[in-house]
Amino acid sequence: MARLPKSTQEIAEVIGRERALFLVGQLPRSYSYDKGRRVTHLYVPATLKPAHYLVQLLGWMDAMKLVSHFGGEILYPATCEEIARGFRDQNIRRLSAEGMSAVEIAEWFGMSDRQVRNILREIPPEAKEVKCIQPTLIKTTAGAA
Known part of the structure; x- marks a missing residue:
């Protein structure tokens, strides 16, 4: 299992790995010209309403977990595109x-x-692993004809 970037791991510790990857995958991407890559950001409100975007994506319980842990913060999770791909x-x-x-x-x-x-x-990446094959030793007996 691939390791998550720290910014996404923090979310995963609150709502679980699969839910964090799902959430990050649903966030809109924007291009950061100063960083030269695609980035995501997520505002987690201090209080939650039933119609909020997080509730629609994750459900009330997981959204509330994020609010209780990150409420009022803007998160910048990694896109995890390599993992998703x-x-x-x-x-x-x-x-x-x-x-x-x-x-x-x-x-x-x-x-x-x-x-x-x-x-x-x-x-596939799992098939690209290099496997060492040890050569077999052939024993010869002296004087055998």
Whole structure:
């Protein structure tokens, strides 16, 4: 399991890893010209109303956990795009192995079928691990003909 960046780990400690990744994945992205990358930000209100965005995304209980821990703060969680991309690609491979076509998978993930085929052609990270194979020793006996 990939480690979360510290900014996202703080959220995960409050609402759990999967919920934190879901939340970060739903936040709008903006481009930071001074940092040269895409960033997210999230304002956690000091008090919560039932129609608030966090309640709609996470439900009342998890939203309240965030409010009680981060209420009144602006959070800048990492986008976790690498983690999300790996999870997405893993699911694309699984759905393909289960018989879904590239077109169906593309519709499901909101991408082109060409991109799905490119992902399916890639070697999965877990298969890229280098495995050492020890050579076998061949014993020869002197004088054997």
